[in-house]
Each structure stands twice: as structure tokens, then as C-alpha cells.
Amino acid sequence: MPDGATAATPIPRGPAARSSGQNTPRRAPAPANGAARPATTEPVADIDKMRFRTILGRFATGVVAITAIDPETGLPTGLAANSFTSVSLDPPLVSFCVAHTSSTWPRLRDADRHCVNILSAPQREVCLQLATKGVDKFAGLEWTESPGGSPVIHGALAWLECSVEAEYVAGDHVIVVAQVHHLDKHHDGDPLVFYKGAYGRFEG
Numbered sequence: 001m002p003d004g005a006t007a008a009t010p011i012p013r014g015p016a017a018r019s020s021g022q023n024t025p026r027r028a029p030a031p032a033n034g035a036a037r038p039a040t041t042e043p044v045a046d047i048d049k050m051r052f053r054t055i056l057g058r059f060a061t062g063v064v065a066i067t068a069i070d071p072e073t074g075l076p077t078g079l080a081a082n083s084f085t086s087v088s089l090d091p092p093l094v095s096f097c098v099a100h101t102s103s104t105w106p107r108l109r110d111a112d113r114h115c116v117n118i119l120s121a122p123q124r125e126v127c128l129q130l131a132t133k134g135v136d137k138f139a140g141l142e143w144t145e146s147p148g149g150s151p152v153i154h155g156a157l158a159w160l161e162c163s164v165e166a167e168y169v170a171g172d173h174v175i176v177v178a179q180v181h182h183l184d185k186h187h188d189g190d191p192l193v194f195y196k197g198a199y200g201r202f203e204g
């Protein structure tokens with residue numbers, strides 16, 4: 001995070017924001033409790049990026065597909081993420097982090113609603129396809145619509161239909177907080193697990 005960058009600022013949404021390059025880092029106002037943190041003068045720790053990835057890779061996660069209908073093309077699109085977590089029960093909020101370099105996130109955030117699909121173990125190829133830049137993310141994928149019209153991918157364990165509540169710039173990513181409007185389980189099965197840069201299964 002840049003020096004002095006602390007919390008959140010609402011990031012403008014919509015095609016105008018997209019075309020004017022608004023998916024870029026932004027400074028934030030004081031937190032809601034009014035307690036602005038002092039700007040730090042500490043140098044950023046010089047941690048090797050590969051080491052950071054390797055150590056953090058020891059934290060096993062699930063994988064989700066974040067999907068929406070691109071309002072510009074009317075076509076389904078999405079990306080894979082393992083930074084998903086639940087945040088709040090009341091109101092129901094979840095979060096995930098998206099790199100500033102994502103070309104798909106601006107399309108997802110322009111949609112009124114998006115779907116978080118919790119991927120199952122057999123969906124490794126789905127994950128890889130959604131993680132590939134510049135391809136038809138939904139080529140060969142079967143999907144149905146959530147109540148608000150977002151893509152629910154066939155074979156996902158569960159889905160949550162969400163809208164973007166807030167975005168917080170955090171270093172080279174944006175932390176997205178999303179409100180959950182609808183959710184349901186989908187297929188039964190084992191989760192897709194991501195651990196040490198590889199995919200595995202849950203054996204409980």
C-alpha cells in the first residue's frame with residue numbers, strides 16, 4: 001500500500017468510468033469511525049515477491065468464479081479468485097480481492113449484479129479457463145441464471161448473487177465488499193482446493 005493510503009473511497013462505476021481508466025488505485029477518505037490513521041513514514045518491507053507467494057501458498061483456500069453479464073456485450077464473463085471470504089452476517093456481506101491488472105473486473109463491476117460461484121473439485125478446467133486473459137471465458141460452459149440474471153455455472157457447489165457495496169484500494173489489488181441478495185447450494189460434491197500453487201481435494 002502506498003504511504004499514507006489507509007482505507008476506502010467509493011470508486012466510480014459504469015462505462016464512463018471504465019473508458020476513463022477509473023479502475024486504477026485511488027486514495028481513501030477517513031474510515032467511517034472518523035479515526036484517520038496517521039500517514040506512515042516507515043519504509044515498505046523489502047520482501048521478495050516469490051517468497052511472499054510461496055509462504056502465502058501454505059494457506060489452503062477454495063476457489064470461486066465471479067461471473068456477470070457484461071452490460072456492454074450482453075455476454076457472460078468472469079474470473080477465478082481464491083481471495084473470497086465471508087465478511088458480515090447482518091447485513092450479509094462477502095469480499096474478494098481483484099488485481100488492478102484484471103481486464104474482466106471492470107466488466108463485472110459495471111453489471112448491476114454478479115454471481116460468486118463456489119467451484120467444485122471437477123471444475124479445475126473451468127477455473128483455468130476463467131483465469132486466462134483474452135479468451136471467451138464461457139466457451140463450452142453450461143450455465144443458468146440467478147434470480148437477477150447472473151451466470152450460475154453448472155457444477156458449482158453453491159452460488160451467491162451479489163452487488164458491489166464498496167471497493168478499497170489495497171496495494172496492487174482492490175478489496176471488493178459485496179452485498180449478498182440471493183444464495184443457494186447447487187451441486188453436491190467436493191470443493192476445488194488451491195494449495196501451494198496446485199489444485200487438490202478436501203478429504204474430511
Ligand SMILES: Cc1cc2nc3c(=O)[nH]c(=O)nc-3n(C[C@H](O)[C@H](O)[C@H](O)COP(=O)(O)O)c2cc1C
Nearest residue numbers: 079080081082083097098099102103104105131133
Ligand atoms: C486459483 C486462482 C486464483 C486466483 N485468484 C485471484 C484473485 O483472488 N484475485 C485476482 O485478481 N485474480 C485471481 N486470479 C487470476 C484471475 O482469475 C485472472 O487470471 C485474472 O483476472 C486475469 O484475467 P482477466 O484479465 O480476464 O481479468 C486467480 C487465478 C487462479 C488460477
